[in-house]
Amino acid sequence: MKVAKFGGSSVASAEQLRKVASIIQDDKERKAIVVSAPGKRFSDDIKVTDLLIELGEAYFNKQAYEQQLQAVLERFREITAELHISNDVITEIKASVESILESNQTDAIKMDALKATGEDSLAKVLSAYLQSLGLKASYLNPKEAGIIVTDNPGNAQILEESYAELYKLREREEIFVIPGFFGYTNDGTLNTFSRGGSDITGSIIAAGVQADLYENFTDVDSVYSVNPTIVENPKEITSLTYKEMRELSYAGFSVFHDEALIPAFKADIPVCIKNTNNPNGIGTIIVSKKEPQPNPVVGIASDTGFVSIYVSKYLMNRELGFGRKLLTILEDEDISFEHTPSGIDDLSVIIRESHLPKEKEERVVARIKEVLNPDTIHIDRDLALIMVVGEGMDSTIGLADKATNAFAKANVNIEMMNQGSSEVSMMFGIKTGEVKEAVKSLYETFFTE
Template sequence: MKVAKFGGSSMATATQLQKVGNIIQEDPARKIIVVSAPGKRTPDDVKITDLLIQLGEAYINGESYEQCYERVIDRFREITEELSLDITLLEDIEQTIKSVIGQDTSSISKLDALKSIGEDSSAKILSAYLCSIGLAASYINPKDAGIIVSNDPGNAQILDDSFARIYNLREKVGILVIPGFFGYTEQGELMTFSRGGSDITGSIVAAGVKATLYENFTDVDSVYAVNPTIVANPKEIRTLTYKEMRELSYAGFSVFHDEALIPAFKEQIPVCIKNTNKPHLPGTNIVAEKKQDEKCVVGIASDTGFSSLYVSKYLMNREIGFGRKLLNILEDEGVSFEHAPSGIDDMSVIIRDSKLTKEKEANITKRIYDELHPDTIIMHRDLAMIMVVGEGLVSTVGVAQKATTALASANVNIEMINQGSSEVSMMFGIKAEDLNRSVESLYHVFFD
């Protein structure tokens, strides 16, 4: 049994849905299908989920939401009409949106419910289309599938009890189509995962049914060794380990949600990333362990939008609890940190800019001064992080020397380096303006 997940680009139009149907037909082992909401049809298009968020926010703020509503319905009308599906499908989607808007629930719950409509509608449309081409398919709601999650709107986590319930899907006959991105609490409340969470649903279901393979269909041929918008025609990665893919996903590779591999990893289920538009290509396989003779460095990931909170205090290393107190201040302000390299007299905390508002920054700085009495506090902004990723990287001689030489040859100053905290990655902090030439130089050293 295979679990196949199709992303937003695969669900964006009727033509794409027909390709999905062909892929499912080609392999009888593809018994369980997980789908995203319709994505962009063109680069300047808007995703259905974004339209639903705009609709929800407009309604909550007492503003006109009719235009967003019409755009959502028009998108689904276009797909259902081109596939010659029954008009009751569209009527059901319209009724669902109106029902959610009319519910007497909190703004957070209403927004979560609206966001889920994209995936839910995709699943209903695909199951109807598969039936229309002669396949025995049925829509399965996440609650009926056994996807039980924590009560954390917009950031739900799967509960361990879910996997035994999901296993029962193996007993159902025909092709099962499940919407991604959301589940239900034990009390029956709808909760969404973090954005891009359909990948998480696919991995959860694959783990639950103990699939032989989890296929993730997207719009790229494979995972690349580096961002193709920075380096033209980069090398494709044919095989990755779970740990390598997790590091690459976290550090800016948008192919896969960075949380998605965890359920599959725990059950040792192989994952394959493939292109819906070119399903005959081998794609990238993600496995538990790599062969001994395979190359150490597999990819270079990068991302912008970071700041570094630098705190210095003489004899910091002798002050018991300093680091804990500093991180507690961040926790109290609801700010998570990415990395925290430290020395004997100083400590840096890397934070994503999206987590750090001006107000939170002011509160954090004041509390650090008042409670920890440092000599210096400096906030470094406009940083980028680069990760050189590969299993066995820490135990391979010369990798750090190659990386630092590459950055030096690109005339890039290293603001921060973090090696050793991870067995599969080496991280460099640089100015965001130096990102592209840094990545180009690193790629040349490790892959050309």
């Protein structure tokens, strides 16, 4: 059995859904189908999920929401008309939205239910279209499928007990279409995964049914070794390990939601990224292990929007609990950290800029001064992180030297450098405005020279 997940761009229009149906028909092993909500049809278009979020925000702010609702209904009306299938889903969407808004649930739960409407409705549309083509297909609600999640609206986690229920889906003979992005708590409340969570659903289903392959169809032929908006026509990556993909996803690669691979990784299921518009392309296969490659570096990723908290104190290394106290202060302030490069007398903590707004910064600095009495403390904003990623880097001599020379060639100053204990990546901190030049130089060093 194969699990095939189709992203927002793959289900954005009737034309795209015809391609999806053709892909499903081409391989009888594609029985479990997971879908996102309709995405953008063109660059200035609005995703259906964004329309539903706008609708909810308007309602909660006691503003008119009819315009957003009509836009959602029109998107689905256009799809059903072009596919020549029943438009009953239009009536269902309108009734569902009104029912959600009039319910006695909290605003967070209402918003989750609204956001899930796009995926749920698209799954019904696709299953109806497959049936119209003479295929034995059905819509399958996540509750019926057995996707049981924690009670965390907007950030639900799958419960282990789900997998035994999902395994029963192997007994189904027909194609079943499951909406991505959400599941149900044990008490029957709908909760969504974090944004982009349809990828998570696909991975969960693949692990649950113990699929031979999890195919993730998107709008690119493969994962590229670097952001194609920075480097023109970059090298395609045909194979990656889970660890490499996780590092690349974290550091700005947008092909995959960075939590999406965890269920598939634990179940050791291969994942293949393919293009809905070019389904016969090789794509990128993601596996637990791969053969050593001549070039150990598989990709270069970058992301912006980071802050560094730098703390220095003489004989810090002899002061028991110094690091723990610093991280406890951040925990108390609801701040998670990304990296902690350190020396004998100094320590830096890298965090997302969104976690440390200016009004919180003064309070955090004051607490650090009071608790740790440092010699120096300062905040560096406007930081970007660049990750050089590859499983074979730990056994290759001179990679760090090549990387630092690449920064020197681009005349870019390295603010900080850190290599994780896993030795799958090297992290460099630089100023945001220098990202493009640094990435281009690194790409030339590792992929063209």
